[in-house]
Amino acid sequence: MKPNNVILQTVTRVAVFIIFTFSIYLFMSGHHQPGGGFIGGLSTAAAIVLLYLSFGIEKVRENIPVDFKKLAAVGVFIAVGTGLVSIVYGQPFLTQTFGHVNLPIFGDTELASAMVFDTGVALAVIGTAVNIILSISEDR
């Protein structure tokens, strides 16, 4: 008989969105404000761990069908891939570039290839953190 975690689960439902939002904010603002891929990834992982804690591993796995080992690998591939793209353009490995684009809704927006690299960092961090915690928790 599992203990009834109504309060925890209810709070989690709200809190997780706040944490997700905050971590996306941290990630997006990394270019100009404190934050970035690493801390953004870690706080996302924290939200996922909270989900695991309150709803159990099986249920979360059904609803977020992501293999976190693969996610980590994808993250590293993205990071390396951005480096390779710069080679295609005849630049040294991992040369980053940026530019200002006028997008329909956002107006004058700065887009930087470093953002893609940071995405790779974030994915790798999320994947690794969740992977470690899952592995340890499954160790019976």
Added chain:
Amino acid sequence: MAIFFIFIFLPFLSAILVPFLYKYLNRLVHTGWFVLLAPLFILIYLLQYIPSIAAGETYQYTLSWIPTLGINIVTYVDGLSLLFGLLISGVGVLVIIYSIFYMSKTREALHQFYVYLLLFMGAMLGLVFSDHLLVLYGFWELTSVSSFLLIAYWYERKSSRQGALKAMLITVIGGFGMLAGFIMLIMMADTYSIREIIAQVDVIQNHALFIPAMLCILLGAFTKSAQFPFGIWLPDAMEAPTPVSAYLHSATMVKAGIYLVARTTPIFGGSSVWFWLVAGVGVITLLYGSLSALRQTDLKALLAYSTISQLGLIMSLLGVGSLAVYFGPGEKGSLFTVATFAALFHLFNHSTFKGSLFMVVGIIDHETGKRDIRYLSGLMQVLPVTFTIAMVGAFSMAGLPPFNGFLSKEMFFAAMTELTHVSAFGLDRLGLIFPVIAWIASVFTFVYCMIFVFKTFGGKFHPEKLTRKVHEASFGMLFAPIVLCLFVVLTFFFPNVLGKYILIPALTSVLPMMPISSTDLKISAWHGINTELLMTIGVVVLGFLLFRTAKRWIRLFRNYPQTLTLNHLFNKALPSMEKRAASLTNRYMTGSLRHYLSYIFSFFVMLLLGSLLLNYGLKFDFSNDASITLFDAGLVLVMLIAALTVLLTNHRVVAIVALGAVGYMVSMFFVIFRAPDLALTQMVVETVTTVLFLLCFYHLPKLKKDIERIPFKLSNLIISISVGLTVTLLALSANGHKLFEPITAFFERAYELAGAKNIVNAILVDFRGFDTMLEISVLTIAGLGVYVLIHQRSKRRKQDETE
């Protein structure tokens, strides 16, 4: 030009073919017949050089090997190398003929035997013809390796393996010494070529490295030529098949050291150290070898010690001959030129008679199955031809007419007595030692030669002591020793032919500065009644008396305690060295991580603090430091308390939590030192690690979970305090030394360069993105490592349960 290299490398080329010939043709023809062609061609080719070399010409050929480093295979053909080349190929031909009849076609692994033998022959040829020091060294080591393989040819015998190992150890140690000496020579003269070094001899002789180089090169020469006290490997090398003993350990390899000494005489000769070492060690070896030979009952061991003794004789003659360099051209100098001439002459003679003697022993072993003189007697009746050969060889070794050993021994005595009239190098006081030792050693040489001949061939024949039915060897086996004996006798009657065409050109290359006229160096069998002849007569008379009374005194030698021999020392030294090394290793490689850490930390402190103090690096400059605020002081205080708690608590959970506190204080520091990114990351990471620590604590084994304090150890305290002190001092003095402006100004342009206002992030993903890329790779690998470790373990556990 290329033809010369083809002939020099012919042994290597044919070594490649031998296994094929063995595999496909051995059933029809003994592989040795094919192998015979290589030395035969070389011999014929080298014979062509004799007239032009005798006329004073020399030849130099170059084959590019590593031209950018100045390393090329340079061969130089002069009298000395031609003498050796002819010996190597000539004795090689005879030994291979002998081995064809000695080595069984069906029972022996002939392909291995001939491959090793050819490798050795090629290496030896390369050695004597090389003008390039490093190439010479390469061939030198190749002779060591191939002789190692040949000694251990019957590798299933323990004694063979031990003999091979001993020979390898000693000759390779000498080889390394020689390499060091060569490098010093190269440094002094700035050239690799021996001839160019000889040309610069004035520069070298006043160089500080002159004596060290000489000692190192002599170490190589003495170990290879089995001089005292390095000769102990040679008797053990007698475990090799007899053709190998005849070839390597009498005629060729052991003369490599002699060659080296002769070759470097123009460089080092004339120095008193050289004279005393070469002549002194040579004479000591002569005496030591002849005395030790008397103790032996095994015929091959007897011959091995006699080889050592004879090599000592040649070496001492070379040492005396180096006086010619000291005196220079003139009457005195030319007297000692004769000594070098005698050395070369005896070198040739020894190769002939010792080769034939070894073959004789091989025949006796082959026909009777025994090599021990206590079992052998009266073989004269059954092996008449072998007896004749043995007699010729042994009498020549003893220095009796009408054999060539007589001539060279007379010249040896002449050279030694000449030393008493010299007033240099302290010889006016000590010069008498040389002829006396030489004479005594010659008496013993005479005695063991007589023992060799008459204990084996004289007396009554006892077939019941022998396991086989004895009959004379086949002609094929007798052919090679007969040819060698012919040389022994012919050299006695026509020594000047050999002298004129081969020995005098060789002499000119050993002593290039001496004017050499062939009339001075005429060898004559009869030169009137003089000291040398009287000495020889004395040797024969006393030797004969000693031989007749041998039964009474030889027990003295045989009972000489084994524990006092050099061999015993060597055999003792090796295991004790191994034991010492093992005990030393066991003493510090305890297997305890705590010990290793204390070594690492002590070294860290010693190196850093030591260099800091020695280089006066301790300079403090606090002028640029920021002032300390209340926040800083408070945080430091909290951190100190937390850190001390970790050390002093007796509960693990407290330690973990205190460690977490330290981590959070660090993130607080990041906050007040305005590093928001670091503070954020530090906070999250600290949380995660604290959780993981707690997890580890939870899973500690139930046994011994009772918590103890960290036991106090004074050494640990000292090490940790000194490490802390070192790091603090380093940090403080590094802070005081600002060598250049920091490069932060560049990163402050992040917005214009990378479009980022967050400098830290710009550095992480743009300026130094490469580091970040590898860091996330590290992270991912760590995650995968955790996954694999845990899943492997649970999988194994599941397997255990199902089983």
